Amino acid sequence: MTEAEVMEYRDYEVPEPAAGGVVVKVLRTNICGSELHIWKGMHPTKKSGVLGHEMVGEVYSLGEGVDRDYAGEGIKVGDRVVAAYYITCRKCTPCQEGNFHLCEHAYDFWNLEPDVAPHFHGTFATHYYIHPDQYFYKVPDSVSDVAAASANCALSQVYFGIDKAQITYGQSVVIQGAGGLGLNAAAVAKEKGATVIVIDGVQSRLELAKKFGADHVINLNDFSTLEARAEQVLRLTDGKGAHVGIEVTGVPAAFAEGIHLIRLGGKYVSIGNISPGKLTPFDPGLLTRKSIQVLPVVRYDPWYLKKALDFLKSTSEKYPFNEMLDREFSLAEIKTALDESAARNVVRGSIVIAGKSALVNESVTN
Structure with a gap:
């Protein structure tokens, strides 16, 4: 280029x-x-x-x-x-x-x-x-x-981010974006024992997300406002919000939205937004009141590439990686x-x- x-x-x-x-x-x-x-x-x-x-x-x-x-x-x-x-x-x-x-x-x-x-x-x-x-x-x-x-970098990076968030069995995870990173994140979170919610605006991606472990999907076209999406996430999490949010869209507005989807004391992993100077309105008071921990993730510790290969080896019959x-x-x-x-x-x-x-x-x- x-x-x-x-x-x-x-x-x-x-x-x-x-x-x-x-x-x-x-x-x-x-x-x-x-x-x-x-x-x-x-x-x-x-x-x-x-x-x-x-x-x-x-x-x-x-x-x-x-x-x-x-x-x-x-x-x-x-x-x-x-x-x-x-x-x-x-x-x-x-x-x-x-x-x-x-x-x-x-x-x-x-x-x-x-x-x-x-x-x-x-x-x-x-x-x-x-x-x-x-x-x-x-x-x-x-x-x-x-x-x-x-394996590098989609699977390794979301694996690294999910481990940083310390996702455990029985927690709920909302993933913003059903591209390559989002699909891999769904599979890893599912293997951790989480209930997985995936948000995207492309129905074919959401259908694929179901194959990668998503328990629930939210189409942006059906829930067209932040308030509607937040209400749907609350409905799917017993009115509490997700334990962990994962942003893999690369869209600044998605980061601002993420804190509305997470419960009190939850965690928010930001991976997709890497371009400097791309701004979005943000409510820091809500972040503080909900005491949400933000975990920005760039790249991954390199041994996570081996963990990613091991993950593929152990789950290749369970998730359709070849369809990704x-x-x-x-x-x-x-x-x-x-x-x-x-x-x-x-x-x-x-x-x-x-x-x-x-x-x-x-x-x-x-």
Whole structure:
């Protein structure tokens, strides 16, 4: 992406990985909400460069010293892997304080232009470069490419947020948004033993949410005002409101609405809103009177990617993860894929990278 909504293709030689690094062939890469923020020019840090961060890939070459993943499992050329899309340096102040997801060097490479070696900084490409300080894990054989591609970041991030909210059996959870993050959040919350309520304005998404564990769904078209939606949530929670709210819409107004859906002393996890300068009227007095704890979540501690893979392995027969990616595109159709996703014509678009090659220095497309 050279600027917002403008894209071109460039060719580079496949790099040799440095010691501790890995090069993978991209099998499948998804369009996450973050890509749409970038595509529309609304991301706080990334304004151009190679897009894409959710992917499953096949190990193409291993750097010196790499024979295991970050869980200690043996790794070799040809194995399928997923990787956290950011760096964890383990040396900066947030890392030293245990907040690996807030590493000050998280986007050192993600924000680079493709002309800067090793070129393959994003997953909308035939190959992807995993750096030495970038966690990666082998994909279990029973987990499909479709499911694995969403492990980073959709599943990992909502899993991280749900754990921060300490959701327990018997609690109620209201999820604002039934896109990729919302569907994954519904499944994780359901496995925690929660009663799950999902709000969205697209009926097909709500129908899919039911398959991912939603006990109740609220269509914005049927409950068109904040007051109507809040009243419906109260009705579904014995007049108390939800124990936990999860915002994964990326819409500022949804954040303002969330506190109206949560009970006294509840918690509110904010994940979707990442664009700075997008404002909405907010009632801080209501937040204070209800003593709601707000938990903003960006990225995730990188070992949650392994937890996400384990979750997929244990629940793949229970939830239709293969249905979450409802439309496929080729590498040449990425602009169409982004536009269709931004228009909400698809729940979650997926780019299938066609063709395999064993050539070390083939000319490839970024």
